[in-house]
Amino acid sequence: MVTQLGQSVSLTCFCRSHFISWYKETVGEKPLLMASSYYHNKNIFYYNNFNKDFTETKRLSVKRGFDSCNLIISKTESGDSATYYCVAMVENKFKFGEGTVLIVKGNISSNSMSVLQQPLSESVQPGDSVTLNCTIHTETCAGEHSVYWFRHGSGESHPGIIYTHGDSSDQCEKIPEAGSTTQSCVYNLPKRNLSLSDAGTYYCAVASCGEILFGNGTKLDIEGKLCITKIPHIFSQMCGKI
Incomplete structure (x- = not known):
């Protein structure tokens, strides 16, 4: 996902689980737990240095549904460029999603x-x-x-x-x-x-x-070539770009 500096994005996670978390992995660093959400009591917990953006600036938020848990980033900053993983508790095991790479384009x-x-x-x-x-x-x-x-x-x-x-x-x-x-x-x-x-x-x-x-x-x-061979009476070959 590519966005411009200052724009808002919504990272989606569709999974029917009572407990879902979001992790952020910046290039060259280990993943950091951002937030965890319990569906049954609507509680959301924030971790590491993300608490301020969730509770004070409100730049980050989590929108929880019965089978979804979306991470919303408002007014994106250059530091938001990273890979974000949705992690769900399924049958007492943590399962990671494929991850969403967010690229924020703009000047620092x-x-x-x-x-x-x-x-x-x-x-x-x-x-x-x-x-x-x-x-x-x-x-x-x-x-x-x-x-x-x-x-x-x-x-x-x-x-x-x-x-x-x-x-x-x-x-x-x-x-x-x-x-x-x-x-x-x-x-x-x-x-x-x-x-x-x-x-x-x-x-x-x-x-x-x-x-x-x-x-x-x-x-x-990469402009490849597609070749079609015809053999009516005389052998011929036609090639075109694909």
Whole structure:
């Protein structure tokens, strides 16, 4: 699920269970329990550092139904980018849902950081190679960020992580800007011998200063060929793009 900074989203969970919880897993960190809900007495309990957003700012809320338990995030922030899991108690066992990846696109103004991905789209043939580019402009927390790449394929329910630069301080191709305190770091994701399964939208994500920021994505189209063979009197073959 992709949304813009400041928008509201509703993460759905359909399960007939008296006890359902929501967990948040930020890239590179362990899952954290956010809230638990009992259907029979309507009680909702909040955990870790999420209590303030549930009870004071009201930015987070849980809407419970007989066979559903939705997590609602109002006025999304960059730090909301994460994978959210619905966990239900079924036959005295905890069962995890597949998870929903939430990508919040926008700038982290407080950290003076921005992410630029190039190209915006690319069309190639099977077997070709391409290099995706991710440029990070930052003023603070320089050298203290990690870079991740996600791919969201056609028909997939959510993006999946495919590569990480880890602690990227030594992998950053630094480009100083004259007369400015801004530092630009360039990261490349080379893709070789492409196949139809590589098609999708690739997102570059930067984790820095306790927040994560996603780029706008690069759409990669793989143009295959469909061949039809005709044998009336003379052998012939026609190929077209698919």
